[in-house]
Amino acid sequence: MKSFIWIVVSILMILIGFAPVNAQDNCSIEISGRVVDAETGKGLSFASVLLQESGQGAYADSAGFFSIKEICRGDYTLKVSHIGCVPRKMVLQLRQDTTITFSLDHDESILHEFVVEAKEETDVTLTKISIKQAQLETTSGLQLAEQALAIPGMRMQETGNTIAKPVFRGLQGNRLLVLNAGVRQEGQYWGSEHAPEIDPFLAQQVSVIEGVDALRYAPDAIGGLLLVEPADVFGSDSLSGALTGMGATNGRGGALGGELMGRFSEKLPLYFRGQISGRKFGDVRTPDVFLVNTGAEELNYSYALGWKGEEWKAEVFYSNFNQRIGIYRYSHLGNLTDLYEVITGIRSNPDTTDFSYDINRPYQEVGHELFKGRAEWELNEENTIEAIYSRQFNSREEFDIHVGINPSAEELARPQLDYALTTHLGELIWRGKFDSFSRSVGVTGLFRENNFRGRNFMPNYRNTSFGVFGLEQRDLGVWKLKYGARYERYDAAIFNPVASEDDPLNLDFDGFSAALAAKKDLKNGDLTLSAASFWRAPAVNELFTSGLHHGIGAIEQGDSELQKERSYSLSATLRKVFGRTRFLATAYANFIDNYIFLNPRDIELTIRGAFPRFDYEQTDALYWGADLQVDGQLDEGLSYLATASLVWAQNVETGDFFINIPAHQFSAEVKKTWNDLGQIKQPWISLSGNYTMEQYRAPSVFPFESVFQSGVDTELPRSFDFAGAPDAYFLLEARAGMRVGNTSFQIGVENLLNNTYRNYMNRFRYYMDEPGINLTLRIKHNF
Amino acid sequence: MNISKFFRFSIFALAALTFVACEDDDDDDDTPSAVNEEELITDMVLTFTNTADQSVSTFTFSDPDGPGGNAPSIDDIVLTDTAVYNVSVQVLDASNPNDVEDITSEVLEEDEEHQFFYIPGGGADNSLTVTYETSEVDDDGNPIGVSTVWNTLQPTTDNETIQIVLRHDLDKNAPGLSINDFAGAGGETDIDVTFNLTVTD
Secondary structure: OOOOOOOOOOOOOEEEEEOOOOOOOOOOEEEEEEEEEOOOOOEOOOOEEEEOOOOOEEEOOOOOEEEEEEEOOEEEEEEEEOOOEOOEEEEEEEOOOEEEEEEEOEOOOOOOOOEEOOOOOOOOOOOOEEEEHHHHHHHOOOOHHHHHHHOOOEEEEEEOOOEEEEEEOOEOHHHOEEEEOOEEOOOOOOOOOOOOOOOHHHOOEEEEEOHHHHOOOOOOOOOOEEEEEOOOOOOOOOOEEEEEEEEEOOOOEEEEEEEEEEEOOOOOOEEEEEEEEEEEEOOOEOOOOEOOOOOEEEEEEEEEEEEEOOOEEEEEEEEEEEEEEEOOHHHOOOOHHHHHHHHOOOOOOOOEOOOOOOOOOOEEEEEEEEEEEEEEEEOOOOEEEEEEEEEEEEEEEEEOOOOOOOOOHHHHHOOOEEEEEEEEEEEEEEEEEOOOEEEEEEEEEEEEEEEEEEOOOOOOEEEEEEEEEEEEEEEOOOEEEEEEEEEEEEEEEEOOOOOOOOOOEEEEEEEEEEEEEEEEEEOOEEEEEEEEEEEEOOOHHHHHOEEEEOOOOEEEEOOOOOOOEEEEEEEEEEEEEEOOEEEEEEEEEEEEEEEEEEEEEEEEEEOOEEEEEEEEEEEEEEEEEEEEEEEEEEEOOEEEEEEEEEEEEEEOOOOOOOOOOOOOEEEEEEEEEOOOEOOEEEEEEEEEEEEEOOOOOOOEEOOHHHHHHHHHHOOOOOOEEOOOOOOOEEEEEEEEEEEEOOEEEEEEEEOOOOOOOOOOOEHHHHOOOOOOOEEEEEEEEEO | OOOOHHHHHHHHHHHHHHHHHHHHHHHHOOOOOOEOOOOOOOEEEEEEEEOOOOOEEEEEEEOOOOOOOOOOEEOOEEEEOOOEEEEEEEEEEOOOOOOOEEOHHHHHHOHHHEEEEEEEEOOHHHOEEEEEOOOOEOOOOOEOOOEEEEEEOOOOOOOOEEEEEEEEOOOOOOOOOEOOEOHHHOOEEEEEEEEEEEEEO
């Protein structure tokens, strides 16, 4: 049986070739060759090759080639190592010039491996940073945003403990797009309590791309793109699969996943992959109490079928996502007075010590279906054409606490807010290879329709978007260049309650996006520079939202006069290997012109009392920061990883701070791996600490007291939050794992010290502490 | 490894089923239709009957477009000194002027879970007292507060107010619970309206 893509076990092969050469001096022998990945056969860049006896050594270049000169005759131990791989030693009798190829196995003990890809294909991504299957397994059963946290610069915005949304370099929501299997995920992007509707078990690889590489997908990737990539349907000729199980003590739940793939018959080039997963958790416990109604359940499945002909291949993909998530019971409040009493502790929430799996109001029921068909024709060596059609249904039902006074049975059964979003997307792309460059050109068309029932928060709309893009890349020797531009036209027809079906309000926006990235090979590293400008049309919620948001007790008001938003971003990423240390650093700045945000404006009286009103407004914003990561080996089997994620954001026009910008975060992890103990392969333990600072650049606190005294006439600050940013916190986590045969085991303890803390990036920080200690067990069996 | 016919069949069956499922969903989404089914409370009407002469006056809080949009209109309550008023409160959904819905009856149907509170502000507790109409109780014998009795004691000075709050899901037997204090009883706010109050000579 052929091994699966995600199995990081393969057979070591050493191919040694001897080249006969002329008689030589004693110390003029050269050893050269290549270090390759045993699994993929690709060169391993910057692998280190060391002759232990003489101390002579070299690093491979970006393609894996190396050479060491002026070696004296003798017997040597040659050690080849590469971060992410099991180091190899071999004894050599060096008598003449020698050429040698090493294949290195992946090391399962490696810490958060990030991979910067440079495939030798027409479509090279220069800015992609990925986390792969092996690492995703260490967080299996968690939400997608939680699993993506291993990507440098990736953070998350939470709503309670059941809803997590990815945040990249401070940006989220409408500005950070998510792609599922190459298709732009269409959901209700706008709410921070709307997590991506994607089964995390589907992911073979999770990546982030920015700048020029995002142009192919969208004109509006202002904060980048998060790619969720399932396994290639053509990945296995034989039947193979995996079963994954995860259990956790906090929430007393777990997740199960199964996957099967292969080829139907040897005669037919027809391939398949099927996958199913489920998750169920009950109430989560802080160090002190159970949080009422914080359970979640999920059932998802997907399949893919693929046909690989001589010059063409075609595949269909279908995924189905179903989720029911409890929202913390005491997060839905009456009015400003209620919020004040909870924040100041005048009223304490009646949390209990009774655990429950029940999910009652308030809760969300979310469904997502994606169907995709894709065909690729290789017209000749140089030209390829790809066509993709996809259709998505997204449904979101929100069941509030407030169902009206004396509700009827029918009122009790239905959601207070019900969205149905249907999206069709077509893409046609040509890719060509030329002597000195390659080029791709594509057209895309998108149709969206949104319907709502219930609480009148956002109008119905239909919307079309047409785009044309062109990308080129050139290899200039030292520099690799990729650049491109995209034109997009966006039309929207807005219906009730803003206008009507017969006489809709029509809006249109259009504009260009353009980007450039350049990558330079350095000694033992590389440098990537990226510049990009994206734009996006104001979203329908930003234009027309009107009403009371129960979850946060605030009135939100759209502005139909909003203009399009445009970003100008720059970033530089440096990767370098120094001895046993690998270093990754990114610095970035993103200036956003006409940045759309919710600005606190007023206090509004309603029959339920006073509520703050937030208006959608535009300003100029600047986001800047740095992501740093250092990892390496301290000793045989002892490795470490240290990261820093720094982000700043500011309203350039007023100098104010924005709300919900992640505070700086620092983490460090050490890991010890031992040699195989009989059947127990590569046992390891690790300990990691994570320090999150207080967000000292937070808006001022809402002046509750003066509002209650002087009512609606109170002068409000230009920017505010309902409570100050929570204190800094430190979390400790321990993990251990091993592999027996085809089965891997991992146990972990999160929040080892059972610390009580609140997280600034959790919208429920006003009401609840974060979860306490959690013990997890993960088992994966490959077959 | 070979795959059995049964297995192949089940894969195709699954595929076929999911395609059918897609079609079904599509039918639902053909026409956008907005139905605003949410129950809104837009108006609170206070009806005052002077026990001396049976004269009736009404004061209203009205916000027909609901939260956001246009600001609500709020009448000033004007009463005469040293009088006794029987007061009843009525809550309405008047968002559709052609179909005004009285929600008071729904409150009364769920009377064990609801209670109105009357909180004088700005020194108004010197100008009047408000007590529950003793005959109006729920099945447990606790007050509801739709009907109240207001005694004016002296003319008001500036800035006196009366706040009227409807709470639900509260513990009506909580210690310290009174007509002007619901702090320890839990529950949530359905209505919270403050009227300016004038008691004339």
